[in-house]
Amino acid sequence: MRLEPIPSRSLVRTFGWPAGAVLATVVFASLLVLTAGASPFNVFALVAKGAAGSRFALFETLTRATPLIFTGLAVAVAFRARLWNIGAEGQLYVGAVVTVVLGTGALPLPAAILIPLVMLAVAAAGALLLLGPATLKTRFGVDEVVTTLLLNFIVILFVSMLLEGVLKDPMGLGWPQSERVVAEAQLPRLARGMRLHFGFVLALAAALATWVVMKKTAFGYEMRAVGHNAEAARFAGIPVNRVLMKTALLSGGLAALAGFSEVAGLKGNLTLDLSPGFGYSGIVVAMLAMLNPLGVVAAAIFVAGIFVGADAMSRTAAVPSYIADVLVATALLTMVTAIMLTRYRVRWR
Amino acid sequence: MNDGKSGGARTVLRLDRLTKRFGTLLANDAISLELAEGEIVALLGENGAGKTTLMNILFGHYMADEGTVEAFGRPLPPGDPRAALDAGVGMVHQHFTLADSMTVMENIALGTQPPWKWRLDRRAVRRRIRQLTEDFGLTVDPDKTIASLSVGERQRVEILKALYRDARILILDEPTAVLTPGETEALFRTLKMLVAKGLSILFISHKLGEVMAVSDRVIVLRTGRLVGERQTAKTSRAELAELMVGREIPPPRVSPAMPGMPRLVLDNVSTTAGAGLSPLDGVSLSLHAGEITGLAGVSGNGQAALAALISGMQPPVRGTVLIGGRPVKAWSTRAALAHGIGRIPEDRHAVGSIADMSVVENVIAEAYRTPRFSRFGFLDWKAARAFAQKIIGDYDVKCPSPDMRIRLLSGGNMQKLILGRALDPEPEIILASQPTRGLDVGAVAYVHERLLEARARGAAILLISEDLDEILTLSDRIIVISKGKLSTPSRRGERTVRELGELMAGHGVAGEELAHAS
Structure with missing residues (x-):
């Protein structure tokens, strides 16, 4: 079996395959729903309604999409340079820790100064966390997939230690949770009675900024060159290792901001269930977006919508909300295959 | 030693109107050729003329869209890589397919053992190899490892490998690319001796001098078509070059x-x-x-x-x-x-260019940091495009758009772009x-x-x-x-x-x- 690149793609090909991917996902999910003993049409309608059927549902979806945009961007920039950062989850938690360390009253500053300052510190902490694996990779050739992945567990256990120790809220009735961040460090809500917060705006701004970096700057060009062919990039005089280090800083910083936005915008304090795997879902989001920063926003909203919608659906229909995981995973597989098929023709023999 | 041109010699290999298309590209257009016993035929053509495609059809790696292959009077089933080998057609590749850490003998016998025989009958193999080396003057020590051999000797092992499998027709793909002039001469002597013993040889090359030196007959391919067939004795380098390129x-x-x-x-x-x-x-x-x-x-x-x-x-x-x-x-x-230092790298695909980036992005790779293309860290894509257009014009690159991925350019056009990138700054x-x-x-x-x-x-x-x-x-x-x-x-x-x-x-x-x- 061989893949032949297609020089000029037809419209049918460009839209046909992705449409086929959506169809395949729906068909596959329908089979699962049928085995659970419910009507697929009913279930899909409930998922869609739960995700975007009302102003409230839509805002919930956007709220859930906010951390996914940050982690999706983090993964997208790293993967673009072929730096396989699987550690967004850990970087997210480090960002959250820094947020509560600086945001719970340590710095008596007005919001206009405190929030940017905390964000800067958060990004720096996440960047530093990824700098370790990046250094090991560029210096000694240590596989960053392994180091970043394992670092996640170290970070989460470390956070657990902090929440049982120095960061534990004395008023928390013994729960492993931190104190709440002060009002000056909190991100404002975007609408009365809704959970959607200013973090969503920050995420959109981050996506736009990342897009500008990737498309318009010399650094973005370097990242893409290194990602496509590091040897050719080195030959052309691009400092490959330095580019990888800078990419690591950007990626780690973006992922950490997801933690900041969740604590300062939504939860108010740090607990161990802050992230239901936003770091890992970020990989799905980035892949669905084909590593395009603006695509990340759309992909994050799509994935968030399925999760939020499935939660709502499982409350009324007798289908477990785990169907959301299956839907997202199937969508990823079929969509990645479809995207490949728009670019390549498969030849048997 | 061998006249090869005597009309009476038996035809051992016959390709009949072989046609192969890849999409819109006609790689082989109704190519027919015959190889007689005891004859060296050179298949001459530039890269992309269709030589490799033709050989891939012969060896069953590709299926021809039309046409048939016949060896020793019997048709070869299409798409079966074993068929050609079993029929007595052996190939010596440009890049050797030998296991470096194994001995000559082991390499030759490799793959010829029936699976139920788990031990190599060394004595029989050795006897066979000695017989072959004596018959054909291919001296090489069967107990040396491949790693210790010179390139010329390795090529001899490849030929021995084919002979050991009872090949009566040898196909050599650009066999001199890795040889010194002395080794090339030795190879030619070997080839002459092989045909004198009744084998037939198809010699693929794009080097005119060698074709003139070793072949009896020359078949010239150009852009997938057979454009000429000449007796070597009755042609000249100039004529062949013109046939091959289509112009002087x-x-x-x-x-x-x-x-x-x-x-x-x-x-x-x-x-x-x-x-x-x-x-x-x-x-x-x-x-x-x-x-x-x-x-x-x-x-x-x-x-x-x-x-x-x-x-x-x-x-x-x-x-x-x-x-x-x-x-x-x-x-x-x-x-x-x-x-x-302007640099033209050896490997234009892996080192000289970034296949999945555009012509523009490739052309500025060595200069994107200069003030000409970037200001405050932002790239000036307009200037970059203009530069790409200039290189495309100055260096005669055939490319429909500078935004095209460089992967889609032909080797020659890719090399011209790399040349332009390296030489434009003088x-x-x-x-x-x-x-x-x-x-x-x-x-x-x-x-x-x-x-x-x-x-x-x-x-x-x-x-x-x-x-x-x-x-x-x-x-x-x-x-x-x-x-x-x-x-x-x-x-x-x-x-x-x-x-x-x-x-x-x-x-x-x-x-x-x-x-x-x-």
């Missing part, structure tokens, strides 16, 4: 050089072994303005390491690199560029590493012309090539590299091809080894 190609006019001061000097430089690179040990070399220095040598004798050093990919561990008389301290690709030093490998005759002439132009404006050029003809045509001075060591330079015409061949084989020119070898 004038040889490059080389005016006498006017060498100036040394631009790049390597003083006793050593490097460590890098990825796939042999180390260099105390290499000294100077490149003068307005002069082409040709580095001749058999593939894999340290050319890649020297190219990596000069292009900045591999830093020296000892010794000095002097540019314009001054020693350079930190050596990197960026430093090489900053010191005005570098004072040029490293051209295998600049014409795999290019068609037209593109080769173009590259040569541009290098001579650069020489005329005073650039110091190092031309690294495994094609001795290319070195002889272009170089004002020739240096031979063998096992990582450089010979003393010789002026144009100072050494004969034979002497250069001896140097390439690692013998001293006037030493005893030469006397022994001849």
Whole structure:
């Protein structure tokens, strides 16, 4: 079996395959729903309604999409340079820790100064966390997939230690949770009675900024060159290792901001269930977006919508909300295959 | 020894109107050819003429859209790689398919054992090999490991492998690409002996000199079509060249050089072994303005390491690199560029270009940091596009749009872009590493012309090539590299091809080894 690149793609090909991917996902999910003993049409309608059927549902979806945009961007920039950062989850938690360390009253500053300052510190902490694996990779050739992945567990256990120790809220009735961040460090809500917060705006701004970096700057060009062919990039005089280090800083910083936005915008304090795997879902989001920063926003909203919608659906229909995981995973597989098929023709023999 | 042209000889291989299409590309257009017993037929054509496709059909790797293959009067089933082998057709590939750590005998017997016999009957194999070597004069020690053999010997093992499998028809794909002139002559003697014993040989090449020297008949392919068939005795190089290219190609006019001061000097430089690179040990070399220095040598004798050093990919561990008389301290690709070295890499696909990026993005790769293309870290895509358009125009690149991925360009056009990227800033030093490998005759002439132009404006050029003809045509001075060591330079015409061949084989020119070898 061989893949032949297609020089000029037809419209049918460009839209046909992705449409086929959506169809395949729906068909596959329908089979699962049928085995659970419910009507697929009913279930899909409930998922869609739960995700975007009302102003409230839509805002919930956007709220859930906010951390996914940050982690999706983090993964997208790293993967673009072929730096396989699987550690967004850990970087997210480090960002959250820094947020509560600086945001719970340590710095008596007005919001206009405190929030940017905390964000800067958060990004720096996440960047530093990824700098370790990046250094090991560029210096000694240590596989960053392994180091970043394992670092996640170290970070989460470390956070657990902090929440049982120095960061534990004395008023928390013994729960492993931190104190709440002060009002000056909190991100404002975007609408009365809704959970959607200013973090969503920050995420959109981050996506736009990342897009500008990737498309318009010399650094973005370097990242893409290194990602496509590091040897050719080195030959052309691009400092490959330095580019990888800078990419690591950007990626780690973006992922950490997801933690900041969740604590300062939504939860108010740090607990161990802050992230239901936003770091890992970020990989799905980035892949669905084909590593395009603006695509990340759309992909994050799509994935968030399925999760939020499935939660709502499982409350009324007798289908477990785990169907959301299956839907997202199937969508990823079929969509990645479809995207490949728009670019390549498969030849048997 | 063999007349080959006698009409009475039995036809052993017949390709009948083979046609193969890849999408809209017609790779083989109704090609028919016959090979008679005891005959050497040369299949001549440029890269992309369809030679490889034809062989892939013959060996069942591709299925022909139309046409049939017949060996010894029986049709070969299409798409079955074993069929050709079983019918007695053997192939010697350009890149050897030998296991380095195993002995000659093991390599030859490999894959011929029936699976239920788990032990090699060494005595029988040895007897068979001895018989073959005696019959055909292919002397090689069956108990040596492949790693200890020279390239010429390895090729003999490949031929033995085919003979051991009872091949009566041998197909050799560009067999001389890796040989020294002396080894090439020895190969030709072997081939003549093989056909004298009744074998038939199909010799694939794009080198006219060899085709004239060894074949009885020449078949010329161009853009998938059979454009001519000549008896070798009744044709000329010029006629074949014209058939192959479809038009006349004038040889490059080389005016006498006017060498100036040394631009790049390597003083006793050593490097460590890098990825796939042999180390260099105390290499000294100077490149003068307005002069082409040709580095001749058999593939894999340290050319890649020297190219990596000069292009900045591999830093020296000892010794000095002097540019314009001054020693350079930190050596990197960026430093090489900053010191005005224009570099044409050996591998244009893996090193010279980034396949999935656009022509524009590839063209600015060496200069994107300069004020011409970037301000405050932002790239000026308009300027970059304009530059790409300029290169496309100046260097005659056929490409529909500068936003196209460079992967979709042909080899020749890709090389022209890389040439443009390297030569447009008018570098004072040029490293051209295998600049014409795999290019068609037209593109080769173009590259040569541009290098001579650069020489005329005073650039110091190092031309690294495994094609001795290319070195002889272009170089004002020739240096031979063998096992990582450089010979003393010789002026144009100072050494004969034979002497250069001896140097390439690692013998001293006037030493005893030469006397022994001849």
